[in-house]
Structures are given as C-alpha cells and as structure tokens.
Amino acid sequence: MNTELFGVVAILFLTFILAWPLGKYISKVFKGEKVWSDFLSPLENWVLRICSIDPNESMDWKRNMKAMLRLNLIFFLWSILILMIQKYIPIWNPANIGNMEATLAYNTATSFTSNTNLQHYSGETGLSYFSQLLVICFLQFVSAGTGIATLALLFKGLVQKQAADLGNFYHLFLKSCTRILLPLSIVVAIIFLLNGMPTTFAGLQEVQTLEGDTVQVATGPVAPVIAIKQLGTNGGGFFGPNCAHPFENANYLTNISANISILLIPVALVFAFGFYLNRKKLAWIFFGVMTIVFLTFVSSAATFESSGNPEIAKLGISQPPGSMEGKEVRFGAAASALWGVSTTSTSNGSVNSMHDSQTPFSGGIFLLDMMINAVYGGVGVGFINFFMFVVIAVFIGGLMIGRTPEFLGKKIEAREVKIASLVILLHPFLILVGTAIAAFTAAIEPAIGWLNNPSYHGFSEMLYEFTSASANNGSGFEGLADNTPFWNIACGTVMLLGRYLPIIGPIALAGSLAAKKSVPFSSGSLKVDSLAFGVVLLGVLVVIAALSFFPALTLGPIAEFFSM
Amino acid sequence: MKAILKDLKLHFATLILFGLLFPLLIWAIGLLFPHQSNGLPIYKEGKLIGFENIGQKFYSDKYFWGRPSAMDYNGASTGGSNKGPTNPEYLAQVEERIQQFLDKNPGVKRSEIPSELVTASGSGLDPHISPQGARIQVARVAAARNLDPERVRQLVESHIEAPLLGLFGTARVNVLKLNLALDEMDSGNNTDKELKSGL
Numbered sequence: 117m118n119t120e121l122f123g124v125v126a127i128l129f130l131t132f133i134l135a136w137p138l139g140k141y142i143s144k145v146f147k148g149e150k151v152w153s154d155f156l157s158p159l160e161n162w163v164l165r166i167c168s169i170d171p172n173e174s175m176d177w178k179r180n181m182k183a184m185l186r187l188n189l190i191f192f193l194w195s196i197l198i199l200m201i202q203k204y205i206p207i208w209n210p211a212n213i214g215n216m217e218a219t220l221a222y223n224t225a226t227s228f229t230s231n232t233n234l235q236h237y238s239g240e241t242g243l244s245y246f247s248q249l250l251v252i253c254f255l256q257f258v259s260a261g262t263g264i265a266t267l268a269l270l271f272k273g274l275v276q277k278q279a280a281d282l283g284n285f286y287h288l289f290l291k292s293c294t295r296i297l298l299p300l301s302i303v304v305a306i307i308f309l310l311n312g313m314p315t316t317f318a319g320l321q322e323v324q325t326l327e328g329d330t331v332q333v334a335t336g337p338v339a340p341v342i343a344i345k346q347l348g349t350n351g352g353g354f355f356g357p358n359c360a361h362p363f364e365n366a367n368y369l370t371n372i373s374a375n376i377s378i379l380l381i382p383v384a385l386v387f388a389f390g391f392y393l394n395r396k397k398l399a400w401i402f403f404g405v406m407t408i409v410f411l412t413f414v415s416s417a418a419t420f421e422s423s424g425n426p427e428i429a430k431l432g433i434s435q436p437p438g439s440m441e442g443k444e445v446r447f448g449a450a451a452s453a454l455w456g457v458s459t460t461s462t463s464n465g466s467v468n469s470m471h472d473s474q475t476p477f478s479g480g481i482f483l484l485d486m487m488i489n490a491v492y493g494g495v496g497v498g499f500i501n502f503f504m505f506v507v508i509a510v511f512i513g514g515l516m517i518g519r520t521p522e523f524l525g526k527k528i529e530a531r532e533v534k535i536a537s538l539v540i541l542l543h544p545f546l547i548l549v550g551t552a553i554a555a556f557t558a559a560i561e562p563a564i565g566w567l568n569n570p571s572y573h574g575f576s577e578m579l580y581e582f583t584s585a586s587a588n589n590g591s592g593f594e595g596l597a598d599n600t601p602f603w604n605i606a607c608g609t610v611m612l613l614g615r616y617l618p619i620i621g622p623i624a625l626a627g628s629l630a631a632k633k634s635v636p637f638s639s640g641s642l643k644v645d646s647l648a649f650g651v652v653l654l655g656v657l658v659v660i661a662a663l664s665f666f667p668a669l670t671l672g673p674i675a676e677f678f679s680m
Numbered sequence: 681m682k683a684i685l686k687d688l689k690l691h692f693a694t695l696i697l698f699g700l701l702f703p704l705l706i707w708a709i710g711l712l713f714p715h716q717s718n719g720l721p722i723y724k725e726g727k728l729i730g731f732e733n734i735g736q737k738f739y740s741d742k743y744f745w746g747r748p749s750a751m752d753y754n755g756a757s758t759g760g761s762n763k764g765p766t767n768p769e770y771l772a773q774v775e776e777r778i779q780q781f782l783d784k785n786p787g788v789k790r791s792e793i794p795s796e797l798v799t800a801s802g803s804g805l806d807p808h809i810s811p812q813g814a815r816i817q818v819a820r821v822a823a824a825r826n827l828d829p830e831r832v833r834q835l836v837e838s839h840i841e842a843p844l845l846g847l848f849g850t851a852r853v854n855v856l857k858l859n860l861a862l863d864e865m866d867s868g869n870n871t872d873k874e875l876k877s878g879l
Contacts (some may be wrong), residue, residue: 123848163697167689186684188692241757254699261694286690291819293698305706314719315710321721323728325736326743326859333734335719335753340706344698356759360802362733363719368849394811396757424795425765431775435791437810437850441770441799442760445808448850470760470802573764597761676766 120450136235139387174281177627209244210319219604230615231259240334260348263496264292273626305343316664346377351465383494417453442470460485463494465590472593478583480673486587507536544664550582566593576672588612735807741824753803808852
C-alpha cells in the first residue's frame with residue numbers, strides 16, 4: 117500500500133517540477149523570444165513560405181477565428197473521408213479493416229478534430245494503420261496545436277492596449293506543434309518504445325500459448341501515437357481498452373511517464389500565463405485554486421479505490437489490492453485513481469482502468485471533474501475555460517466590494533460578463549439536455565439495449581457519455597452501447613458545440629479587452645493576486661458546478677453510493 | 681478562395697510532418713531495438729509463444745492461473761467487463777468464480793483469495809497477479825505436477841517483481857513468466873537428477 121502511495125506522490129511531484137520550466141519555455145515560444153529549439157525555425161519558415169503565410173502579419177480576433185475554423189474544417193473533412201474509404205487504401209492495412217459506417221465516421225472525425233477522442237469504435241478492429249497515423253496521430257497533433265495557439269491569442273489580448281491585433285494564428289499553431297508538442301512527443305515515444313510498447317507495421321501476430329491454444333495478438337505503430345495522445349490531452353486509444361492494454365502502457369515506469377504527460381502541458385500553461393504577463397503571483401493563485409480541487413479529488417478517489425468495493429467485501433474475500441474490477445495489477449488501485457482524476461481534469465480521456473467499474477464515489481468525482489472542466493483542463497482550452505470563471509469571479513468580487521470590476525487594468529463590462537456567462541452555461545445545457553433525452557428514450561424503450569448496468573449506474577453511463585462529449589474529454593463508462601446512430605450523431609454534435617463555442621466566445625472577449633484602454637491600478641481596483649480573490653474564485657468554481665450538476669449527480673453516482 | 685488554398689497547403693504540410701514523418705522517425709529508432717519495438721516477444725524453438733506483457737489464458741491445474749478476462753484473453757479484441765460495482769449479475773458472477781476457485785484449490789480459505797483473482801482486468805490481458813494470488817495456488821500446482829510444494833513456493837517467491845526501485849507501485853507476479861519457469865523446472869527435474877547421479 118505504501119509503495120502505491122509513494123508512486124502517486126512521485127508522479128505529482130515530478131509533474132509540478134517539470135511544469136515550471138516548461139511554462140517559462142512556452143511563454144518564450146509564444147513571444148518569439150530566443151529558445152534552444154530555434155534550430156527548427158528554418159523548417160517552420162519553409163512550411164510557412166510554401167503555404168504563402170506571412171508569420172508576422174497581425175490579425176484581429178475575427179480573422180484569427182476564421183483561420184482557425186477553416187483549418188479545422190479541412191482537418192475534419194479529410195478525416196471523415198479517409199475513415200470512410202480506409203478499406204480501399206492499398207497500404208498499411210494488414211488486418212484488412214473495413215470502411216467506417218457514416219455516423220460512426222462523423223462521430224470519430226468530430227471527436228478527434230475537437231481534441232475529444234471519444235471512441236465509439238475499438239482501435240484494433242476499427243482502424244487501419246493508415247488511419248491510425250494519418251487521421252488519428254495527425255489530428256492528435258493539430259487539434260492540440262489549435263488549442264495551444266488559441267490560448268496564445270488570449271494571452272496577447274490581455275497584454276494589448278487599445279489595439280486589435282491578437283497575433284497570427286497560423287504561426288502560433290505551427291509553433292505550438294513543432295516547438296512544444298513535437299520535442300516532448302519524441303522523448304516520451306522513445307521511453308515508451310524502450311519499455312516494450314510496439315512500433316511495428318506487422319499486424320496480427322499468431323501466438324501458440326503454453327496451454328496449446330492459438331490466439332491472435334494485435335500490434336501496431338503504438339508508441340508514437342500514445343506519446344502525442346497523452347501530451348496533447350487527446351486520449352484516444354490505439355486499442356479498445358486504451359492505456360489499460362499492456363501494449364499501450366507496459367509497466368509502472370510507462371505509467372508514470374504517461375500520467376506526467378497527461379498533466380504536464382495543462383499545468384505548464386498556467387505558469388506560462390504568469391511568465392507571459394509577468395504576473396507570477398497571479399499564476400500561483402490560479403495554480404493553487406486548481407490544485408486544491410485536484411488534490412481533493414485525487415485523495416478521495418484513491419481512498420475509495422484502495423479500500424475496495426464494499427459489495428465485494430460482503431462476499432468474504434480479501435481486498436488488499438483494492439477494488440480491482442477493470443484495473444490492472446501492475447498499476448494498482450491508487451495509481452488508477454490518480455490517472456482517473458488526471459484524465460478527467462485535463463480533458464484527456466485516456467484511461468488505465470475501466471471507469472465504469474470504479475466505485476460510485478470515484479465515478480462521481482470523475483463526472484464532477486469534467487463538469488468543472490477547468491482544473492488545469494485541456495491543452496490551451498482548459499485555461500481558457502478557467503479564464504471564463506475568472507471573469508465571473510472578478511464580476512462577483514467587484515459587486516461584493518462595490519467597485520467597478522476590472523482585471524489586469526481592463527474594465528470588465530456587460531459584454532464580457534455576458535460572453536463568459538453564456539460560455540459557462542453552454543456546458544450544463546449540452547450535458548443535461550442530452551442526458552434528459554437519452555434517459556427519456558431509454559425509459560420508454562427499455563428494449564433499446566444501451567445500458568450495460570441496471571438502475572442508478574445505468575443512468576450514470578448516459579450522463580457520463582454526454583459530460584465527456586461536452587467537456588471534450590473522451591473517456592467513457594464504456595459499458596454503454598454507444599455505436600448507434602443516436603449516440604454517434606448526438607455526441608458528435610455536442611462535441612462540436614462544446615469545442616468551438618467556448619473557443620470563439622473567449623477569443624471575442626480577448627479581442628474586446630485588447631481594444632480597451634488600460635486603467636491604472638488604484639486603491640479602488642480589485643486586487644486579483646490576493647488570497648481573498650483566490651477564495652472567491654474557488655467558491656465560484658464549486659458553486660457553479662454544484663448548482664448546475666448536483667441534481668443529475670444525485671440520480672446517478674450519489675444514489676448508487678447510498679444504495680451500497 | 682486564396683485563404684482556403686493557404687489552409688489546404690498548411691493541412692497537407694502538417695499532415696506529412698505529424699501524421700507521417702513523426703511516427704516514421706520513432707519507427708526507425710525502433711529498428712535499432714527490435715525486441716522492444718516488437719512488444720517483447722517470447723520465442724521457444726523458433727515459435728512465437730507469447731509476449732512478456734500480454735497475459736495468456738491458463739486453465740489446467742498444472743499452471744498458475746491469471747485473472748479472469750472479460751474477453752477471454754483474445755489479443756485481437758481486448759477490453760474489460762465494464763460492470764458497475766453494484767450490478768447484481770456481476771456480483772453473482774464473482775461469487776461463482778470464488779466457488780470455482782475454492783473447488784479447485786481445497787485448503788484455501790475464502791478470506792485468503794485476493795480480489796484480483798476473481799475480478800476481470802481492464803484490458804482483458806492483464807499479465808500479472810498479486811504475490812498472494814500466486815501463493816495460494818502453490819499446493820494445487822505442485823500436486824498436479826507431482827513436485828515438492830516447497831520448491832514451487834520458492835519459484836513463486838523468486839518471481840515476485842518488486843515495485844519500481846523498490847519504492848513505487850505494486851509488487852506482482854508475471855503469470856506467463858512464472859509458468860514458463862515452472863515448465864522448465866519440471867522438465868529439467870529429471871535431467872537434473874540424471875546429471876547428479878552421473879557425477
């Protein structure tokens with residue numbers, strides 16, 4: 117037990133230690149200052165030149181958003197096309213995988229374009245190696261690059277004074293991929309490779325087992341895809357069971373590397389904010405608020421998983437390993453719980469244990485984590501979501517002390533508060549309406565066969581699916597039979613809305629902040645880098661999440677918890 | 681129109697960089713480490729008999745058993761049971777597994793069975809069990825093979841993999857490796873005796 121706990125502490129410690137210098141580096145990359153990776157600039161300049169993009173051309177928020185949307189539309193169209201014709205592509209399909217059906221292809225293409233990686237297919241039977249690399253691996257880079265570049269636009273908006281320019285999306289996008297994602301992915305992929313995660317195009321391997329049976333074992337070019345999947349908060353598995361599969365997560369060392377990779381860039385971006393705006397104390401406040409929530413979640417989930425399933429305890433067996441249904445022995449209960457919280461905090465969505473089989477309390481924490489969706493959050497977009505809560509907290513804080521709300525010298529006015537409120541309300545709207553429709557359908561048509569578990573847990577399966585889609589997370593209570601036209605189309609659409617509206621809104625907000633005059637800090641200003649503001653911010657996070665989602669959580673995990 | 685052309689070009693440039701060149705770079709590095717990049721395969725007399733980290737289905741009394749698998753250790757279609765913790769059907773299934781285990785391992789008390797032995801893993805391919813899970817199978821395996829239980833117990837103890845650096849994670853036993861060593865010990869048993877008597 118103690119060594120399991122040490123493992124958890126080591127992962128967290130290493131993450132925070134590494135995130136600080138990475139944040140400093142990212143801030144320099146955003147600003148275009150000198151960094152060690154400048155040897156890559158000839159490559160970037162060459163790409164930009166053949167694409168006839170002028171990296172120094174400054175664009176306002178509208179032009180940047182149009183560029184982002186056009187580019188993402190092309191990613192989406194390319195992906196849906198390849199998925200629907202993968203059978204006809206003559207290379208890299210040793211297992212003769214067929215074409216994807218239209219609604220499944222729609223779901224998969226939206227899922228990976230929107231950095232969600234919700235999967236209604238199973239990798240070893242649903243995708244050719246060609247699709248794994250030129251759709252999945254590719255989108256895992258560019259969707260993450262889109263998120264990080266968007267955050268760079270927001271940072272620029274916060275430092276601008278009476279200017280429309282937010283930077284150049286194309287340039288920031290390319291650099292986010294080449295300078296941040298690529299070097300880290302190479303390092304992590306090599307660690308994975310050396311620990312026996314396959315990197316081969318050999319296809320299915322026939323094994324003669326000791327008992328004398330013959331089984332087929334799926335392999336593939338796994339290590340590179342898993343590296344970017346973790347670092348870009350993507351999370352889509354090469355195989356069905358994701359990082360529970362021994363080829364996707366070979367041992368405790370790869371588990372440590374992967375878990376750090378999940379958290380690293382999201383945490384580093386909080387510090388990058390501090391370096392970019394030279395507001396390190398404020399960054400620490402933000403980091404502190406997120407980390408308090410994160411550690412609370414980790415410690416409760418780890419406690420519940422390690423102490424085992426009470427229903428299994430009633431059967432009279434011993435549970436020193438903890439609740440082990442859906443978990444792997446080489447990670448153990450505590451590291452599985454830490455992973456679960458990490459992956460739902462950061463909108464990553466990869467799993468190293470089956471969330472459907474976790475004890476109700478942990479399942480509820482994972483849900484709540486995605487409902488808040490701003491505890492570190494997905495690369496780039498996580499901080500953007502968090503920033504919406506900051507705007508609301510500034511507004512409420514201003515009201516409480518009776519002063520004009522302002523943030524970093526910019527007045528927060530009706531337009532900003534409206535945008536922030538709409539973005540925050542969109543999330544519960546998508547989740548609760550989607551779940552309500554699904555629950556209604558399942559109730560009037562019980563023969564529909566969606567649910568793998570009865571009662572409260574069955575409701576949690578549906579709630580989880582919509583929460584995961586709207587939070588662009590991608591993990592699932594995988595018992596849900598979700599490869600049906602209803603789930604494919606509904607979740608696909610929720611993922612699109614849950615991705616792009618919460619990007620466009622905040623960037624419009626950044627555009628309007630950039631155009632504002634800077635008001636000098638006075639005794640009448642709200643001091644944001646203070647403990648008091650941190651407490652208000654934490655309160656806003658908790659109250660909004662609790663008020664919006666508590667009734668739904670009560671019907672699912674909370675009811676199940678009390679029924680035990 | 682001009683903007684779309686620009687975007688299309690950028691799409692294909694990033695496609696080649698990240699969808700093609702990056703994985704091929706890692707693949708090329710993997711060529712230097714063929715054992716690792718093929719997933720740690722195990723060969724016996726030129727035949728592929730398994731992968732170190734991919735669990736196999738064991739059901740004979742003479743082998744140590746791994747964990748239950750929701751996918752019956754099918755390496756081409758993997759996964760967990762996704763059963764919820766309070767699902768009555770699932771709890772009945774666990775009870776059935778406990779009964780089966782007790783029937784096959786007389787002398788083992790119910791309270792000695794660790795939970796991983798009667799619950800399905802996440803991948804359906806979990807290669808490990810806990811040390812306790814191996815120890816309570818020693819009597820059965822030794823009896824089935826007509827071996828000294830003490831020797832089998834020692835073999836189990838020598839196959840316990842410590843946590844990483846002795847500090848992080850779980851102690852565990854790789855069932856496939858243990859069974860391979862067991863087969864070797866069993867077949868080497870007679871040759872050993874012959875060698876010794878020859879001396």
